[in-house]
Amino acid sequence: MGFSDDLARAVQQKRSPLVVGIDPRWDQLPEALREGGDGLAERAAAFREFSLGVIGAVEPHAAAIKPQVAFFEELGPHGMTALGDVIAAARAAGLPVIVDGKRNDIGSTAEAYARGWLGRGSAWGGDALTVSPYLGDDSLDPFVEVATDRGAGLFVLVKTSNPGGALWQDRVADGQTLYQSIGAHVQSLAVASLDECGYGAVGAVVGATYPRQLAELRELMPHVWFLIPGYGSQGGTAADVAAGFAADGLGAVVNSSRGVIFAYQRSEYVDRAASGHWTDCVAAAAADAVADLRRHTPAGRL
């Protein structure tokens, strides 16, 4: 059993396609966590505490978590040490960890990234990693080999959620957009790494902000897990992401970061949180996101 089956099981057991993105930002942390000072070491300690609080709060609701490496990396070695603790804590809580690193390189360098994040006895211990395809199909192979060898997963950037993503991803050659060509390649990698759930170890990142393309890619890539960013704060709605799911409610997980992890900044959650503790707001926002996704997408059939 590999990552694909693990993800399917988590989605089915929790009846939730929600991935919570762990994107700590110093200025938005609860005040109590910022009292230790704002040097790199202190910020990293606060990021760690914040992330562990989020993990505890969302564990009943989220199918997986997705730490964003950039925010930890910004803090230097202290931040990376905190990230290691966050990944370990999520796994100890039984949550699959999708490392959002958008890594990419060629040959043995790609292999080093893959081994570090996903390999047997890997230093970081992630369950899946986001990767960028610009360097070509042979740059993806080392990631696929290392990931499938350990039963880990990948999500290849196909159609991203930002407005400028279209500039190069939508270029048409031989009647196909670039994202369609890459999508077709990802489908072939998924077919070659199928788990029992019917999806492969190699997934795709497809943004919530392009609902038409989401539907088109769902058809082109029937064996591919979609990781869908752009729901919530970036403007994508549950109706927008509906087309990313297969009819049985599987095939897609939907990321929400700011909308969940900073819920204590919104009065609707502060008013509802009995204890007044920030983690209660985060838990309530995660539960709301799951209910929203169940109501408006095939995830309701889970």
Next chain:
Amino acid sequence: MGFSDDLARAVQQKRSPLVVGIDPRWDQLPEALREGGDGLAERAAAFREFSLGVIGAVEPHAAAIKPQVAFFEELGPHGMTALGDVIAAARAAGLPVIVDGKRNDIGSTAEAYARGWLGRGSAWGGDALTVSPYLGDDSLDPFVEVATDRGAGLFVLVKTSNPGGALWQDRVADGQTLYQSIGAHVQSLAVASLDECGYGAVGAVVGATYPRQLAELRELMPHVWFLIPGYGSQGGTAADVAAGFAADGLGAVVNSSRGVIFAYQRSEYVDRAASGHWTDCVAAAAADAVADLRRHTPAGRL
């Protein structure tokens, strides 16, 4: 004065377009450095010692160094701590540091990567960073803003050195390959960030293994520094990279990693090293690479 001028000055002062890639690989380290054991902490300590030895040996010959993040990242937080030390040591030795991370993301996440590696008071303190363009032009903007604000630089992947790079980079739409479209965009970013030397803060990665495209891109991108990988171990020769230079010998820096840093594995260098110490072999290989590049490229006019 920004990164572009710093690089031009380093190239002119040393009459060298050589960038030495710091890509430590455990199995290839000198035996003396592997005696401390092979746990993650011990490997990271060995990578640090090895890299510092390389920096000392190549400092008279190299215009810049390029640590490959992947090999340090593979070792987890210990590796990242070692990388921080390596960057600091290179800067202390007066060598510009091109961080080879091929990072990419959108919006404030891209900004976090840029701030961490390149920003004012950045945790890592790099001088330039390699970035991947798949996410679109707006994904490059935060990197450009942060870099130019501090006088740091970028190298955007345009035409990579691996065989599979052609699959998507060479797709033709509206009469232009994808790499030409991205190259033209990079040229516009360079023009908007020109230093006194006539080149901008935004450079391009163009592989040595495609000499024809190197010549074509040199014409398309007259204000862009090229960082050329693929010379040496990957099969590119000094003659192959010649077309990447402007007539005055500027405009390109050429990376060599394995061919220089593991020179102590080649009998030609072991026989020549008077002391028998591995760093003497590394220094001799760096000097040879510079001589080769001077002989066969416009760098000889420096």
